[in-house]
Amino acid sequence: MQRFALIGAGFIGAVHAENLAANPSVDLVVVYDVDLSRARALTGRFGGRPTDDESDAFDPSEVDAVFVASSTDTHAAHLRRAADAGLAVLCEKPLAPTLAEATEVVEYVEASGIVAMVDFNRRFDRDHAHLKRIIDEGGIGAIELVQMSSRGPSLPPVDYLRVSGGQLRDQTVHFFDLCRWIAGQDPVSVAATGSVLVDPALTGFGDVDTSVATLTLPSGALVQIDSVRRTGYGYDERIEVMGSSGLVESRRQSPGNVSQYSSTGIVSTGLYAGWFERVRPTYAAALAAFVTALETRTPSPAPLRDGLRAQAIAEAATASLGSGRTETVVY
Amino acid sequence: MQRFALIGAGFIGAVHAENLAANPSVDLVVVYDVDLSRARALTGRFGGRPTDDESDAFDPSEVDAVFVASSTDTHAAHLRRAADAGLAVLCEKPLAPTLAEATEVVEYVEASGIVAMVDFNRRFDRDHAHLKRIIDEGGIGAIELVQMSSRGPSLPPVDYLRVSGGQLRDQTVHFFDLCRWIAGQDPVSVAATGSVLVDPALTGFGDVDTSVATLTLPSGALVQIDSVRRTGYGYDERIEVMGSSGLVESRRQSPGNVSQYSSTGIVSTGLYAGWFERVRPTYAAALAAFVTALETRTPSPAPLRDGLRAQAIAEAATASLGSGRTETVVY
Amino acid sequence: MQRFALIGAGFIGAVHAENLAANPSVDLVVVYDVDLSRARALTGRFGGRPTDDESDAFDPSEVDAVFVASSTDTHAAHLRRAADAGLAVLCEKPLAPTLAEATEVVEYVEASGIVAMVDFNRRFDRDHAHLKRIIDEGGIGAIELVQMSSRGPSLPPVDYLRVSGGQLRDQTVHFFDLCRWIAGQDPVSVAATGSVLVDPALTGFGDVDTSVATLTLPSGALVQIDSVRRTGYGYDERIEVMGSSGLVESRRQSPGNVSQYSSTGIVSTGLYAGWFERVRPTYAAALAAFVTALETRTPSPAPLRDGLRAQAIAEAATASLGSGRTETVVY
Amino acid sequence: MQRFALIGAGFIGAVHAENLAANPSVDLVVVYDVDLSRARALTGRFGGRPTDDESDAFDPSEVDAVFVASSTDTHAAHLRRAADAGLAVLCEKPLAPTLAEATEVVEYVEASGIVAMVDFNRRFDRDHAHLKRIIDEGGIGAIELVQMSSRGPSLPPVDYLRVSGGQLRDQTVHFFDLCRWIAGQDPVSVAATGSVLVDPALTGFGDVDTSVATLTLPSGALVQIDSVRRTGYGYDERIEVMGSSGLVESRRQSPGNVSQYSSTGIVSTGLYAGWFERVRPTYAAALAAFVTALETRTPSPAPLRDGLRAQAIAEAATASLGSGRTETVVY
Structure with missing residues (x-):
């Protein structure tokens, strides 16, 4: 069972919340959004604890993996935070608004050794x-x-x-x-x-x-x-x-x-x-592949560098x- | 919101439980099975109260509609009980093992005036x-x-x-x-x-x-x-x-x-x-049509007589x- | 080279005349019709000699095979004549208006030993x-x-x-x-x-x-x-x-x-x-199969009995x- | 009835000969090839007079239109000759090996006022x-x-x-x-x-x-x-x-x-x-379109300039x- 935090409760966050809830190997424990009411709307339907305190989503004692579905300009910050916390991370694309920023964060995350995947769902x-x-x-x-x-x-x-x-x-x-x-x-x-x-x-x-x-x-x-x-x-x-x-x-x-x-x-x-x-x-299939990689300790099916x-x-x-x-x- | 009891927690009962849980106009309140552990397996995943006491499923103070997904030889008895309790009923086919028995129960149910549908899902x-x-x-x-x-x-x-x-x-x-x-x-x-x-x-x-x-x-x-x-x-x-x-x-x-x-x-x-x-x-589409009929007080989309x-x-x-x-x- | 007589110069006769002319192993030598002008219309386009004298079409010194495309009520007579002359015959269906007549003519033709085919073109x-x-x-x-x-x-x-x-x-x-x-x-x-x-x-x-x-x-x-x-x-x-x-x-x-x-x-x-x-x-494919059977002395691809x-x-x-x-x- | 000369009796010439023979508005009168035996092979099957004398193909008293199916390096010369003789011309592509030569011949032909078409058959x-x-x-x-x-x-x-x-x-x-x-x-x-x-x-x-x-x-x-x-x-x-x-x-x-x-x-x-x-x-459809243009005195369905x-x-x-x-x- 992988404990997940979901970052971002907008349109695509709601899609991921539904898939997280339906995946039998996933426990959706936290939904974070800067707007607490949006987080609540998702936890009401799909379970988990709503929060507007970002640190709840990166607490390794409660969470194994983070799903970054926030706005594009915050992806890099959330990726770094996951790396710092040693949490696996599945991140919406693009990784950052510019190639330079994206390169920087990918190198940072790679250095940390966490399992990280960019959500190239069409694969x-x-x-x-x-x-x-x-x-x-x-x-x-x-x-x-x-x-x-x-x-x-x-x-x-x-x-x-x-x-x-x-x-x-x-x-x-x-x-x-x-x-x-x-x-x-x-x-x-x-x-x-x-x-x-x-x-x-x-x-x-x-x-x-x-x-x-x-x-x-x-x-x-x-x-x-x-x-x-x-x-x-x-x-x-x-x-x-x-x-x-x-x-x-x-x-x-x-x-x-x-x-x-x-x-x-x-x-x-x-x-x-x-x-x-x-x-x-x-989306559900991409999530399932990420979870399988975590459970079987196999490489990320779409390493961040592929996003680069x-x-x-x-x-x-x-x-x-x-x-x-x-x-x-x-x- | 329609409060549903599900009768029968076998293979097809599980299919219906999932659809009942996912339908936004349905509240799955009771799952009945002669084998309480089977009922529990479904309520654990899809909500509602498990029971092996049939009368829980036909209590008009708690339930608006009954979904009969039990074994074929008990369909007729469950249909009569729903008629007696004045509950709407959606029933798996066939209505009874023989045409004579089916005819008898359909006439009984029709006389009661409840909304009843045979689950001709392919429609x-x-x-x-x-x-x-x-x-x-x-x-x-x-x-x-x-x-x-x-x-x-x-x-x-x-x-x-x-x-x-x-x-x-x-x-x-x-x-x-x-x-x-x-x-x-x-x-x-x-x-x-x-x-x-x-x-x-x-x-x-x-x-x-x-x-x-x-x-x-x-x-x-x-x-x-x-x-x-x-x-x-x-x-x-x-x-x-x-x-x-x-x-x-x-x-x-x-x-x-x-x-x-x-x-x-x-x-x-x-x-x-x-x-x-x-x-x-x-299956989900058939259920949705039944619920819509209940909510809009329109005729059953597949009256029991069609089953006959x-x-x-x-x-x-x-x-x-x-x-x-x-x-x-x-x- | 197989020398053919065509019997009948109506709509379907014209179709067959075109195919006979186009088949490189066929020499269309005679076109017979009770109406000489219809025969002429075909020989003008596809070659061969027009005639309204039936015996021209069954002359073994000039003809190897007969294509019977006349009206249904004359098929049997033309089949018998081909049998009598020892000519191969390809015949439009049905062989005769009634099953009894058809049976009779098939037995007659089979006794003669000629190669005969019913034109089941859809094969x-x-x-x-x-x-x-x-x-x-x-x-x-x-x-x-x-x-x-x-x-x-x-x-x-x-x-x-x-x-x-x-x-x-x-x-x-x-x-x-x-x-x-x-x-x-x-x-x-x-x-x-x-x-x-x-x-x-x-x-x-x-x-x-x-x-x-x-x-x-x-x-x-x-x-x-x-x-x-x-x-x-x-x-x-x-x-x-x-x-x-x-x-x-x-x-x-x-x-x-x-x-x-x-x-x-x-x-x-x-x-x-x-x-x-x-x-x-x-039609052309059926004709080609018949001609191949004649040239390779293999059995008829659709014996008359199949018509029966x-x-x-x-x-x-x-x-x-x-x-x-x-x-x-x-x- | 349009009287045609065919220039060239190679592979594609044979294709055109067959289509010329089958077109009810065409009379194939001459087939020219430098190799008389090749011309003969076609006239034997499709009619017309074989010749290895090019001037037979451009004789306005016998011919209305020329189909140029010769080798690419002779197209331009044949186009000019058709223009000089005032004959309509249907020409295989390309019009000439280089764009410069092609431009020259197109301008020459256009000046002559004959109906000319490049055989863009895929249209x-x-x-x-x-x-x-x-x-x-x-x-x-x-x-x-x-x-x-x-x-x-x-x-x-x-x-x-x-x-x-x-x-x-x-x-x-x-x-x-x-x-x-x-x-x-x-x-x-x-x-x-x-x-x-x-x-x-x-x-x-x-x-x-x-x-x-x-x-x-x-x-x-x-x-x-x-x-x-x-x-x-x-x-x-x-x-x-x-x-x-x-x-x-x-x-x-x-x-x-x-x-x-x-x-x-x-x-x-x-x-x-x-x-x-x-x-x-x-190929047959392109020829038919050319013949229709000749008969109805409408513009070429594919003017030479389109080839350019x-x-x-x-x-x-x-x-x-x-x-x-x-x-x-x-x-």
Whole structure:
């Protein structure tokens, strides 16, 4: 049984609280939030003690592991505190607003020797994980071409976007991680192209809403990632990997399986309307993998350094967007 | 808030307990089982008071509704007791081992005026319900031909089958109900054909493991239902309805969406290995529909009499299996 | 090189003329029709000598094989004439209007020793043939359940239907043959149910437009065939075979592969509008198989007797439609 | 009736001869080849007079239109000769080995006023054309992102590749044309990345076998094209266009529709083994469109200048491959 403290009781904190409560190997003992009433709302439904005193969440006599689901600017501080207390930590991404800060905190945490994981939940998507298993077992030979689509149904609020760091750092970063994880290689260079097609306001702060990044792996394999903020047809996520002897695809997902035939065609259930329902099961699966690592004393399924590397690719991609050149990734 | 007593803490009782605990409009107050330790196992996880005193479950001062998930031979007694206490009741099917007993208890309960529902959970399958909605909105015109497949992955234990009443009463009965529900018509006649292809032991008690039933609706529309106890490829459930202007299909369901392309073909995720994972969400949806009916004082979404009618079709189908003749259904 | 005479220059004769002309092992030497101008229309496009003198088509010094594509009531006479002349013969189905006449002519032709084939073209459908290959190679184990759908887009003219012999003899007979061919077994009994849902005029001559037949094979395996004269969504043909270890399906066919995603669903290319485009390639494939049999001196890929057996099943099915009983098939 | 001369009786010439013979509005009168025996082989099967005298093919008293299917280095000369003779011309691509030569001949032909078409046959693929129709009718709103895959099953002979001009000029050029044609816009810039993953010999002459090109349209819409010389799973061609309100896809094509279900997954018919069977119907469709333009005196469905523009994009893409920069396309 692993005793957990949850840091942060906002939207994503509530998702994690529900998964912590449902995991049979987890005891949710503390929920911390600067706003005590928010913490209380979660402990009322999922158990544990609410607190607005941060030190309650980092008390090694009561807690084995900390789940950091607070706002991005406080991640680094909470990671350090977990390291100081010798507690295992599962942390939402990104680890820090800038790559420099993130690098600093990762080195700090690594020095402490605690088990730490960045919550790259998409690695735990059932279909993506199945795709990787097929590749790892040699099902398609050596990887030669990867395509990933990351397409949200609607533009997030412009106020959110303004401070997000840009589409490649905020949205595509998940897929930069998937790329490394699936291929087992660190991209050497990246070329990115982007446009503002949805809301001209993005131009004001140098962001784009539709972009394409092409990465080159050390083996020469190529990776294409398209990122779209607003589709007209729901949430669209898809991975396709071509190897020397075959191809494997984690297909678009629909929440239903109904088809209607008429003289004008066949109409089938569309894609998920939003990203959350599609992605929801991955949070519980990521948590379960972290808990298993703790119980079996095996390495973190997503070391903090993986978060750094994904951020490094995002930096190079963002630079390429400006320069119109292929940029080398500096890890 | 509806206060519920759960009667029966076996496998299916545990499923219902979890759904009762998760439904925000339900307060699970009592779990009754003849074996108190089984009741306790559920209340420990899902809340409520365990008891082996049946009268605790039918106390109107504490309970608004009873969920009957006990063994089949006690359903009738529990239904009567709920009627006597004036409690709403949601009951597992079948209502009683024989049609005669079922008819008697349904009339008793109807006379009492309580809200009562038979747990025809497949009506609440997201895809089947979507299919019905399309039909009800005129999407395919008048129904002309219906096909339903009910195919389990493996033969249930022969000891279970021996007392099950036969494949048509035990397995196909769910689809007899779906047929009535989808078409909004009561079949007038049925012809059934069956074989023993999996285990010759079934011949000893007159059962079959593979069968086909053809029903005729009052409109002349035809319905084919195939029932298979053991496929070699997982759990296979599928409904197709052809109307005068189109066709709608609730397709086979896979738990994943991965496809692998090679020179020998395209391999995609197969069907669910078992029936339970496929059908699981329907239990919570059926419960939610019952609770909504209670809260909005609207009619039962599956009156007990619907259970009777499905049983009547099963009787006629079973008779046809023996006679080799098309048999009229007597309601 | 096989020298062919074509008997009959109507719609289906023109289809065969085109295939004869395109087959590199065939020399189309004569086209016979009672109406010389129709014969001429074909020889103008596809070569050969037009004639309205039947004896030209059965002259062994000029002709090796005869393709009988004349009207049904003359098939038997042309078959006998081919037998008398010692010519190989490929004949459109049915062999004769009644089972008795058909039996007589088959015995006559068999006695002559010529190579004769009934044009069961659906056996040569690429997908159906692939399905059979998988079954024959043991891909699904022993056959347990077969489903076939035969659904035309629109009701043929009532004048045609009046003399067609009824839906089971006219339409379903192709699938009775497919059933025998796929399973490699002769059905022992059949139960059929039918309705008039499209045009009440059919009631006047005892026909139906929507029907279901259930056949039992000697192994106990069950076969369902639905036959529909008028769908609202195009031409729909589909075969599914379940065995003891798996299932194989020759799926519905679309003439295109376009999908459109929107917020209301995914719209894909519908089915073929008519039967002819869907079935067209099977005629050339059937001819090619016949020619190969001639050239390699191997047995007919569809002996005339197979035509008889399919007709015998149709007779029993038609009887069942009237009696409401399962009927034994008499071969 | 349009009288055609066919120039070139090699592999692709034979394909065109068959289509010319089958087109009811075409009279194939002359087949020219420097090797008279090759011309004869075609006229023997498809009609017309064989010749090795080029002037027979450009005689306006006998010929209305010329189909140029000769070797690439003679295309320009044949185009000029058709222009001089005032004959309509349908020409295989590319129009000339270099963009400069191609520009020169296009201007020469345009000045002559003849109807001229470059044989961009993929525009006439049934599914691609359907996709374009949906877009043109506003089915997905304004184009925002296009993805095209061009993937051959096996590496062409290295001797062919050595003189092909490189993957982007030789293979991707078809898709540069499709991009312009679908979007109705001329790309302003292109960035390309490529690798040698299949045969190191390509490095010797600066070619790649796996590449990705990203184009930017004047509207800001982005286009990704991946080009692969050797898949391990057959011929793979696919177009996907996302617009402001939806997405449309011309899907991968299989030559069959069989699915086999087992406990380990669902195996379906794979892709076409080679490009030719997949693309074959487009040649006849392109010819038909040309003939229709002649008969109805409407503009060429693919003016020669379109060939130039596609070549211009290929030049810029090839330059980007070397420079690592986004390159502007110069038309």
